[in-house]
Amino acid sequence: MSNQTPLPEPQEQLPAVGPTARGVENYRGNARRRIIRRYSGYLFLAPYLVLFFSFLILPLIYGFWLSLVDYEMLSPEPPGFVGLDNYSEAMDDPYFWQAMKATGLYVGMAVPLGIGLALLMAVLIDSLPQKRQGFYRLMIFMPTMITITVAGLVWRWFYHSEFGLFNAMLERFDIWVPWLTDTTWAMRSIVLMSVWWTIGVPLVILMAGLKQIPVSYYEAAAIDGATGYRRFLYITFPLLRPILLFVVVLSIIGSFQVFGQTFIITEGGPELATRVIMHYIYDTAFNFYRMGYGAAMSWILFAVIIVFSLLQFRIFRER
Amino acid sequence: MLAKEGLLGHLNVTRFSHRFQVITMPTFVRFRLLLLLLPLALIGLIITGMSGCRGGGDVIHLRYWNGFTGPDGRTMLQMVRRFNEENPDVRVTMQRMAWNTYYNKLFVAGLGGRAPEVFVLQTDAFVRFMQADFLRPLNDKIMGENGIDMSDFDPNVIDTVYHNGNYYAVPLDAYILGMYYNRDLFRQAGIVDEHGDPAPPTNREEFLHATRKITELGQTDIGNIWGFVFTFFRYNLAGIMSQFGGSLFSEDGTRTLINSPENVEALEFAVSLIQEHRVAPNPEAIDSWIGFRQGRVGLVFDGIYMLPDLQRQGDLDFGAAPIPQLGPEPGTWMGSHNICLRADLDEETAEAAWRFARFLSDNSLDWAEGGQVPVRRSLRDTERFNNMYAQREFARQLEIGQYLPSNPFVFEYFTELDLALERALRGRMTPQAALDLAAANIQEIMRRYGIIPSDEADGET
DSSP states (O other), X not given: OTTSOOOOOOOOOOOOSSOOHHHHXXXXXXXXXXXXXXXXXXXXXXXXXXXXXXXXXXXXXXXXXXXXXXXXXXXXXXXXXOTTHHHHHHHHOHHHHHHHHHHHHHHHHHHHHHHHHHHHHHHHHHTSOHXXXXXXXXXXXXXXXXXXHHHHHHHHHXXXXXXXXXXXXXXXXXXXXXXTTSHHHHHHHHHHHHXXXXXXXXXXXXXXXXXXXXXXHHHHHHHTTOOHHHHIIIIXXXXXXXXXXXXXXXXXXXXXXXXXXXHHHTTTOSTTTTOOHHHHHHIIIIISOBHHHHHHHHHHHHHHHHHHXXXXXXXXXHO | OHHHHHHHHHHHHHHSOHHHHHHHHHHHHHHHHHXXXXXXXXXXXXXXXXXXXXXXXXXXXXEEEEOOOSHHHHHHHHHHHHHHHHOTXXXXXXXXOOHHHHHHHHHHHHHTTXXXXXXXXXXXXXXXXXHTTOBOOOHHHHHSTTOOOGGGBOHHHHGGGEETTEEOOEEOEEEEXXXXXXXXXXXXXXXXXXXXXXXXXXXXXXXXXXXXXXXXXXXXXXXXXXXXXXXXXXXXXXXXXXXXXXXXXXXXXXXXXXTSHXXXXXXXXXXXXXXXXXXXXXXXXXXXXXXXXXXXXXXXXXXXXXXXXXXXXXXXXXXXXXXXXXXXXXXXXXXXXXXXEBTTOOHHHHHHHHHHHHHXXXXXXXXXXXXXXXXXXXXXXXXXXXXXXXXXXXXXXXXXXXXXXXOTTHHHHHHHHHHHHHHHHTTSSOHHHHHHHHHHHHHHHHHHTTSSOTTSOOOOO
């Protein structure tokens, strides 16, 4: 909304001089109206704000407090304040680092691959006749609508190296891939499935972005003899940048919180190679009932996401 | 989707000229309003729907939670319906959720005082909930006029719910690890008895012979045939370890014995099936069961709960038998579903809940039909049970079945156990090294729980 030209504020009608009876009344009426005008917005926001505070802000504060105490739900002792002990435990916990590494690997592969493919497909689909675009967009968006449980269960069978679909098909070409049995391959397989599953969202957003770029720019470029590649580089890409930033940030935040895919397809295996940080936090807090430690790790993850998001904004703004 | 629409709306407003804005804004606002009203309407619907569900009058309402999300859930639902019909003064509503998230939901509901009146606990999780004071001791009900004769239960089963002189639950069943075998592959490999019927192995020699012969059958058009495959490492190995005399914790529960020589030997044997005898493919923790369903595996060890899967398939000629004795003594793994009552029920509700628990136990043959073994001997001695082929075969192991130890840190030691088994079976570590590492980590967990004093020197063996 910030770019929008502000509408002229209606001038308030204040009484000219003197406290005449009518003037006072007018003034009061105006004051009431002013108050209403100032606060009525909040009234409209109230339903959301109530939910926002009770389900986001309060848990956030509570979570921060949790991260500073030694709260183990099964322990008979009341939670005691331990300061930053939970945080320092994470620093010395090999499982934490393993999970961070797995998460980093996922983000490092899934984000560039996902956005790159989405951008490529968005441009390709956008170049098709308008009538057919909807069909392709729907096709690519479709997997996103499948719940992760269903998609995950199907893919984990696809991926089974001995009894799965992919290797049965690849066998004709004498290829055998250790999809989920190899510690390096497992994460790649997860990324591949995730890209298939999630690509619809960035694709739809990017396509909407492409539609906003005035056709006249392309026409001008065509007259000047710019090739398709150059048109992409000098028109599409720069004008798409704000949307791209939005998509990348969204994708990074989402990728750091990857959970469903690994939880269902590999259950964190083999040998914890795909147990990502969210999975470890979940285990710690809800299976091992170590709320304090789980909360501390969540805050570390939060900090990491914030840092990455700020970096993004920086990079995209500078160019 | 919301974010997407929001963004599009944004673009409309920011990019177009002032003239355009006048046109787009009202529709845009109207759309927003609609978006706002939609969830509100939904919430309203849910609330009215929920209030409609509540029974009126003097009916006692019982909420019953469990993790029976598979075909077993349908069987259970039928039993619940029958109970509701036969007991008009009680209304049971059942809620199912997947086991892997069930316990934390149950636990959190319990902490908030909203636990269901009746719920199911698997033996693994039992002690955790008992020690957290979630369970109502049932002695008064069991000994009461509407009681159950506890001697009807198998002693090793009832032991798991008996603590400090109190019964805390009614065991509903025992899901035992047994052997499923592919009768076609057995015939093809010539492993048959004098009548030409497939002969399932009963000891180590027969097991190795059968699996080797079947593996030698070689290729099909969709891949290799294997004699054996590890399905779920934890339960597969728990069964094998019990045959080597291994246990995971000392009697008093203060020390882990996971790296005892017996367990190491059991794991070494399991690894040899892959690396030395080559009768099993490289282990994959998930979904190897599918190989058996595809008819490409000679035999597997899995729970009785997998039976409906095979029965529905129809075109697989499978047999069921106790698992062969691979170690020096007979044994197998098992678990139970236990019916528990919430700790703080008032007398009237407790009576109704008990009536329901008893009903489930009394009718556990209905339950067994869906792929379970009842744990009341009087029910197993019936014609009806004898006609349940796989259940009957698996039930032969009831006396030698062993539970995995249940303690407050059960899921934490499971993580270590699973990891050690995976490392060894995948050949990344020797069984000894993998189990030693697990032992050290489990000691650490026990120290954190205060089971081992923290100043005590490391108890690694």
